[in-house]
Amino acid sequence: MKVIIRKNSAESSLWTARYIAARIKEKAARTDEPFVIGLCTGSTPIETYAELIRMVKAGELSFKNVISFNMDEYVGLPVDHPESYHSFMHKYLFDQIDEPAENIHILDGNAPDPVKECADYEAAIVKAGGFDLFLGGIGEDGHIAFNEPFSSLQSRTRVVTLTQDTREVNSRFFDNDPSKVPAQAMSVGVATVLGAKEVVIMAYGSKKARAIAAAIEGPLSHYCTVSALQNHPAGIIVCDEAAAGELKVNSYRYFKAVEAAENA
Numbered sequence: 001m002k003v004i005i006r007k008n009s010a011e012s013s014l015w016t017a018r019y020i021a022a023r024i025k026e027k028a029a030r031t032d033e034p035f036v037i038g039l040c041t042g043s044t045p046i047e048t049y050a051e052l053i054r055m056v057k058a059g060e061l062s063f064k065n066v067i068s069f070n071m072d073e074y075v076g077l078p079v080d081h082p083e084s085y086h087s088f089m090h091k092y093l094f095d096q097i098d099e100p101a102e103n104i105h106i107l108d109g110n111a112p113d114p115v116k117e118c119a120d121y122e123a124a125i126v127k128a129g130g131f132d133l134f135l136g137g138i139g140e141d142g143h144i145a146f147n148e149p150f151s152s153l154q155s156r157t158r159v160v161t162l163t164q165d166t167r168e169v170n171s172r173f174f175d176n177d178p179s180k181v182p183a184q185a186m187s188v189g190v191a192t193v194l195g196a197k198e199v200v201i202m203a204y205g206s207k208k209a210r211a212i213a214a215a216i217e218g219p220l221s222h223y224c225t226v227s228a229l230q231n232h233p234a235g236i237i238v239c240d241e242a243a244a245g246e247l248k249v250n251s252y253r254y255f256k257a258v259e260a261a262e263n264a
């Protein structure tokens, strides 16, 4: 696992956006096959998306040959609800880049047959060629997508029940009322994320520090589902100093030294 530590979320997001852009361009230079990316919502990716939008508008990057799959969506929330992940993604990314509409995939949280919807999503990912890169954030308890503590590390896309903690954290978008946060979501599984050739996880702020320490230094455990990244051959965590704040001094120094040596 690689850990990139930057001063703040702005610098971390710049690193992440440049990394994604470089991967998209690298693939485009060697093949006509689309770049398949997993995307996330939340406050964490907003600055990264803003930089990707800037690059597209400046003509430095194109999403014309990118296929995306979002990692999760609430169950039962109307698609046009301002807090649906459909609305979020259009507002903060899709409406401002050149990704063709037919390349955009987001789980339908109102599908009449949720089991089929999730199975079809997995099949569509396979049909697209599998993920080149999965970009994710984490919850305060270390959940990735909506894979709450005790989700199987072998899980695939399915309907999940949110923990009370997650509903309370996410209630900031729902009039601070946890009961207004949908009780269920559809989410890609931990194994779906780990199936990507590369996984980039972003975490900013001291509220993510315990999860980051558990993910990097703790045991591989379904208690902190992002710890599954330890089993991925190309996992990167990008965090700011605050989110790195609970790492052991020696771990922190190690990751800084590795980066310095690789950039020397």
Ligand code: GLP
Pocket (backbone or CB within 6 Å): 040, 041, 042, 043, 044, 045, 071, 072, 136, 137, 138, 139, 140, 144, 145, 146, 166, 170
């Ligand atoms: C939700 C999403 C996760 C996201 C997390 C963190 O629980 N399902 O995918 O990573 O929130 O959100 P934020 O980036 O706002 O801290």
